[in-house]
Amino acid sequence: MSIACSTSVGTRSTLADTLADIARIGIPCVDLLVIDGWVHVHSRDLVADFDATIAPVDALLKQHQLTPIAINSGVSPQLHQRSPDINAQRRDEIQAVIRLMQHLGVSIAAIQPRQPDHERAYEAVFEDCVATLEEQVTLGQEVGVTFALELHVNSPFESLGQARRLLERLPDLPLVYDPTHFVMQGIDLRETVWLMDHARHVHLRDADRDQMQVPFGTGAVDFDWLLNTLKDRGYDGHFSIEYLGSDAFDVLDSAKRLYEVIAQHFPA
Numbered sequence: 001m002s003i004a005c006s007t008s009v010g011t012r013s014t015l016a017d018t019l020a021d022i023a024r025i026g027i028p029c030v031d032l033l034v035i036d037g038w039v040h041v042h043s044r045d046l047v048a049d050f051d052a053t054i055a056p057v058d059a060l061l062k063q064h065q066l067t068p069i070a071i072n073s074g075v076s077p078q079l080h081q082r083s084p085d086i087n088a089q090r091r092d093e094i095q096a097v098i099r100l101m102q103h104l105g106v107s108i109a110a111i112q113p114r115q116p117d118h119e120r121a122y123e124a125v126f127e128d129c130v131a132t133l134e135e136q137v138t139l140g141q142e143v144g145v146t147f148a149l150e151l152h153v154n155s156p157f158e159s160l161g162q163a164r165r166l167l168e169r170l171p172d173l174p175l176v177y178d179p180t181h182f183v184m185q186g187i188d189l190r191e192t193v194w195l196m197d198h199a200r201h202v203h204l205r206d207a208d209r210d211q212m213q214v215p216f217g218t219g220a221v222d223f224d225w226l227l228n229t230l231k232d233r234g235y236d237g238h239f240s241i242e243y244l245g246s247d248a249f250d251v252l253d254s255a256k257r258l259y260e261v262i263a264q265h266f267p268a
Contacts, residue, residue, distance in 0.1 A: 002069045003239045003262050004029040005255050006203070007040050012245035015040045016060055023064035025256040030066045031240035032057070032104075034097055035074035035112055043075045046096035054103060068104045069238050070201060073097050073147070074112035079129040080120075080156060090132070094139050094147075101145050108146050108201050108238060110176045111136060113155035122156075129156050130169055137173065148174035148200040153181045153212075160191065167198060177230075178203035178242070183220050184212055196233050203242040204258060213243055216254035223258070227265035239266070 005027040010018025018040070022030055036043040045053045061068060075093035077086045101109060111133070117125045133149060140147040149166075151157050157166055158181060167173060177199035182192050186209050204226075206219035213219075241258050243251040 001236060001238060001266050002029045002067075002268070003027070003259055003266070004031040004069050004241065005259065006031040006072060006240045006242040007033045008072070008245070009241075009243050009251050009255055010245055011039050012247075015057065019060045019064050019066055021252055023066055025252050025259075027241070027255070027259050028065070028067060029069045029238075030061075031070040031072055031242070032068050032106075033072050034100065034109075035072060036076040036093065038074070041100075043073070043093040043097055046100055047092050050096060050099060054100060068106050069108075070240055071097065071101060071104075071106055071109040072112065072240070072242075073109045074114055078114045078117070079111075079132045080117045080125045082128045082131065087135075091135070091139070094136055098140060098143060098145060102143070107144070108148060109140070110201060110203070111147050111149045113149060113152050113157050115154065116156050116158075125156055126165070130166070133170065133173065146174050146200055148176045150176035150178055150203065151181060151195070152178070153184055158185070160187065163195060174198065174200040176201045176203055179221055179226060180205055180207040180212060180242075183207045184210060189222065189226060193229060193233070196230055196235060199230075199235060199237065201237050202230065202235070202239045204239060204262065205241065205243045206254065206258070213246070213251075215249045216257045223261055224265075227262065231265060 005022045007018045034041040077090045136147050175198040179189050205213050206216045206221050208214050208219040241255045243255050
């Protein structure tokens with residue numbers, strides 16, 4: 001078990017500055033954003049020129065003596081977008097992400113579910129997402145890496161009902177447990193305990209009703225309860241601290257304080 005700081009803390013910064021900041025606050029492991037069209041590393045760039053894309057990442061990790069333990073991935077097609085051409089593009093990008101994971105020695109990657117599709121009936125969207133998830137998880141399993149879906153607000157899988165339905169259909173689907181997306185909806189985290197048993201990775205930050213993040217210790221996430229419950233249920237995976245770059249408060253300070261709390265409950 002290791003505790004990483006996600007490069008999401010630097011969504012308003014270059015990867016170079018972000019990794020320097022993570023090293024400065026004393027967190028030795030990182031979770032690398034590889035979400036196409038956002039920041040830091042893009043899956044389409046990995047397909048176009050893998051070596052040129054990863055060379056500066058390697059150099060920065062070595063410079064700051066940081067160890068990658070997880071990836072937060074999102075390829076360019078949406079989960080619910082399916083056609084022969086789209087499926088081929090998705091497969092190329094997933095395989096490039098797998099190549100990156102193998103290159104870095106990372107065994108776990110979150111799947112960002114991205115956006116919902118409000119123009120079609122949910123049943124059709126659900127079926128397309130299931131097909132995509134089955135394909136992506138299988139591609140990883142074939143080479144010994146794990147893709148785990150993050151249940152996320154403003155996605156096809158944001159409610160507990162949608163999560164239950166998905167796991168009824170795909171009972172062995174690995175999940176990323178992130179309490180943020182339930183707290184934001186006003187859901188008591190004790191209602192989400194059953195999801196912990198499907199968790200292969202955990203993302204953490206403090207949050208509140210209708211607020212994706214707040215300074216550590218000021219929100220509605222009961223970290224002592226959450227971490228004790230994870231331990232009691234046998235969780236043995238990694239943690240990623242996933243604050244997002246912000247001008248509203250010092251996310252690096254919150255990340256460091258949260259790191260210390262996780263380490264108290266899950267000492268190395």
